[in-house]
Amino acid sequence: MKLSNIMMLVALSSVGMHAVASEHSSAVATTNATVETYTYDTKLDIKKVIAVTDTSDQCGLVPVQMTYEDSRGQAHIIQYQALASGCSNG
Numbered sequence: 001m002k003l004s005n006i007m008m009l010v011a012l013s014s015v016g017m018h019a020v021a022s023e024h025s026s027a028v029a030t031t032n033a034t035v036e037t038y039t040y041d042t043k044l045d046i047k048k049v050i051a052v053t054d055t056s057d058q059c060g061l062v063p064v065q066m067t068y069e070d071s072r073g074q075a076h077i078i079q080y081q082a083l084a085s086g087c088s089n090g
Contacts, residue, residue: 035065038080045070055084 036042050067064082069075 033067033075033077035077035079038078042078044078045072047071047073050075055082055086057086058084059087060084 046068048069050069052066053064055062055064060083061081062084063079065077065079067075067077
């Protein structure tokens with residue numbers, strides 16, 4: 001009985017992850033936004049973050065892009081510099 005419960009949980013989890021991935025890819029695919037470069041003067045109106053560049057395998061200061069939705073529902077992509085977390089001390 002426990003095995004069937006575990007299998008059901010795994011099946012439901014994989015369906016949920018697929019739905020989130022589909023939502024993310026469709027939101028990014030429908031984005032016709034140009035990439036804006038962030039400056040200290042940039043006024044941000046971020047209602048929902050859609051995606052952020054993964055920097056876990058990089059080290060040092062790297063360019064990062066964030067795709068987000070503003071309060072009017074329009075998608076934007078902004079690029080900025082961030083310190084990546086993939087540096088190893090060994």
